[in-house]
Amino acid sequence: MAGHSKFANIKHRKGAQDKKRSAMFSKLxxxxxVAAKMGMPDPDMNPRLRLAVNAAKAQSMPKDNIQRAIDKASGGEGEDYEELRYEGFGPGGVSIIVEALTDNRNRSATNIRTAFAKNGGNMGSAGSVSHGFDRLGFIFYPITAGDEEKILEAAMEAGADDIISSEDGHEIWTSMEELHAVSGALEQSLGEAETVKLAWRPHMMVNVEESDAVTLFKMIDALEDDDDVQTVWGNYDVSDEILEKLS
Incomplete structure (x- = not known):
């Protein structure tokens, strides 16, 4: 149960949580x-929907907005979205995975390719970088949830595969198939997690220098600004000193 990760550091870089709330709510x-359309409209009976609802709650999305999105699926409303994954390379040799939900794959491919090309990257073929990642379940608890020993005991009892505690909080990793069960067990012992989601965890991190970090973050911002893009994952490791300079 050991390792090193910059997950929390990276996900909270440059105040990304605070920008463009309306666009974020739209993606959520x-x-x-989509999750409600693919299964039952009840989060307790639909693990993917429960993850989506938990992610929305973590971003303080109003309950009315959440219910409206579920009702839209139940009523057969809304576009039919296709799930797509794009892979490519960013500045400094960083590997990037982009997940999208789109009703127009040609538009999405063009926009995403442009975001890569204009910011020192290039889009690759399917599988060109994902072989360097594992698709896993990810659960995050803030440091206030307890000390490392308490979280470790709870995570092992719940059947988690890995836990990494730092001053930022506690990362708990599990298999994709066990995420629903493990997060449910942890909720019983630790309360509701800050984050419960499927994630791409890199096998190795790439250290990024300041000059490349500036361009890399511009590329990630351009990707995240696209309405079709849901999540952007990468194996980049940027030092706290550089992050502080760029924040």
Whole structure:
């Protein structure tokens, strides 16, 4: 149960959590609707929907918005979205995975390719970088949830595969198939997690220098600004000193 990760550091870089809330809510709503359409409209009976609802709650999305997105699926409303994954390379040799929900794959491919090309990267073929990642379940608890020993005991009892505690909080990793069960067990012992989601965890991190970090973050911002893009994952490791300079 050991390792090193910059997950929390990277996900909270440059105040990304604070920008463009309406666009973020739109993406969360899209995921909720798609999840509800694919299964039962009840989060307790639909693990993917529960993950989507938990992600929305973690971003303080109003309950009415969440329910409206579920009702849209139940009523057969809304577009039919296709799940797509794009892979490519960013500045400094960083590997990037982009997940999208789109009703127009040509538009998405063009926009994403452009975001790579204009910011020192290039889009690759399917599988060109994902072989360097594992698709896993990810659960995050803030440091206030307890000390490392308490979290470790709870995570092992719940059947988690790995836990990494730092001053930022506690990362708990599990298999994709066990995420629903493990997060449910942890909720019983630790309360509701800050984050419960499927994630791409890199096998190795790439250290990024300041000059490349500036361009890399511009590329990631351009990708995240696209309405069709749901999540952007990468194996980049940027030092706290550089992050502080760029924040």
């Amino acid at each position: 709503s899209r995921e909720i609707t």
